[in-house]
Amino acid sequence: MTILLYDLVGRDEKLPYSPHCWKAKMALAHKGLAFETLPTRFLDIAQVENGLSKTVPVIRDGDRAVADSFAIALHLEGAYPDRPTLFGGxxxxxxxxxxxxxxxxxxxxxxxxxxxxxxxxxxxxxxxxxxxxxxxxxxxxxxxxxxxxxxxxxxxxxxxxxxxxxxxxxxxxxxxxxxxxxxxxxxxxxxxxxxxxxxxxxxxxxxxxxxxxxxxxxxxxxxxxxxxxx
Incomplete structure (x- = not known):
């Protein structure tokens, strides 16, 4: 199942710039997981996953939504232990x-x-x-x-x-x-x-x-x- 990543953008949806969203994207790629980004602007964040977080990144992984780049990395490490490690222990x-x-x-x-x-x-x-x-x-x-x-x-x-x-x-x-x-x-x-x-x-x-x-x-x-x- 493809993971959804809410990704901060400005006027141009092709220019995602958030440092925290980039952390999450690199972590997903490191794990070799398929993901799709959902361009999200500041004033849209309140509607993301029913107001789960005041900031992005937020991911939707199956039946679980996770906010915060570090929490996302921890989730990926725990949910996909057979894939390359993000932390090495x-x-x-x-x-x-x-x-x-x-x-x-x-x-x-x-x-x-x-x-x-x-x-x-x-x-x-x-x-x-x-x-x-x-x-x-x-x-x-x-x-x-x-x-x-x-x-x-x-x-x-x-x-x-x-x-x-x-x-x-x-x-x-x-x-x-x-x-x-x-x-x-x-x-x-x-x-x-x-x-x-x-x-x-x-x-x-x-x-x-x-x-x-x-x-x-x-x-x-x-x-x-x-x-x-x-």
């Missing part, structure tokens, strides 16, 4: 929890600063007022002013990624010789930026960028199949 789950918190604390705030105005410009007419009002209330300033500060913070952001950079300088993936869910957590953050904005977060000779390009090519180029923002 309990230690891998604990490691992935750390990577998720590190990514959300270290990467997401600056990426939000860098791309929030670009994401605003991706929204359809119905979602534009919602996105501006909700994000400006959260960030405390106009979206244009938020993104105007990105150049000043870029150097510090790149420096903050040194633990990731150092790790990837001696192994191809966070999971070791092959990717695990921890890789897809970080990949989701960078894919969010790649699809949403032409702003360059990384130098092209950065080991992180090399790793990211490897991840883009996984599963028949699942990530690369969505074009980068121009």
């Amino acid at each position: 309990e230690g891998g789950k604990a490691m992935a929890r750390f990577v998720e918190r590190w990514t959300q604390i270290t990467m997401h705030p600056f990426i939000t600063t860098a791309i929030v105005f670009d994401i605003f410009q991706m929204q359809d007419e119905r979602n534009v007022p919602y996105f501006r009002s909700s994000r400006e209330a959260r960030l405390g300033k106009r979206l244009e002013d938020v993104s105007a500060a990105r150049d000043a913070g870029l150097g510090a952001f790149r420096a903050s990624l040194e633990p990731l950079r150092s790790t990837l300088s001696y192994q191809p993936y966070l999971g070791g010789h092959s990717p695990l869910f921890a890789d897809y957590i970080v990949f989701g953050a960078l894919q969010w930026a790649r699809v949403s904005s032409p702003y360059s977060l990384l130098d092209h000779d950065d080991p992180i960028d090399e790793w990211f390009r490897r991840c883009l090519g996984l599963f028949g180029g699942l990530g690369a199949g969505v074009p980068a923002a121009a």
Whole structure:
């Protein structure tokens, strides 16, 4: 049975950009599971699976609906144990929890600063007022002013990624010789930026960028199949 994934989009349904939905997509592909994406905009989320969650991703797997990318990964690991592991055991789950918190604390705030105005410009007419009002209330300033500060913070952001950079300088993936869910957590953050904005977060000779390009090519180029923002 095909799994359904509610996937965040803006005006263009062919440009899914949510970092958390990308985590779920990569996890589904890693497990080799057939899935179909259901393009979902912000103001549609309240109707997803009878209001199961205030955010996406949400999946429908048979008679079960699951919200939250990490919960989805745990569900897939438990429901399909005969397929490639996302964690490699309990230690891998604990490691992935750390990577998720590190990514959300270290990467997401600056990426939000860098791309929030670009994401605003991706929204359809119905979602534009919602996105501006909700994000400006959260960030405390106009979206244009938020993104105007990105150049000043870029150097510090790149420096903050040194633990990731150092790790990837001696192994191809966070999971070791092959990717695990921890890789897809970080990949989701960078894919969010790649699809949403032409702003360059990384130098092209950065080991992180090399790793990211490897991840883009996984599963028949699942990530690369969505074009980068121009």
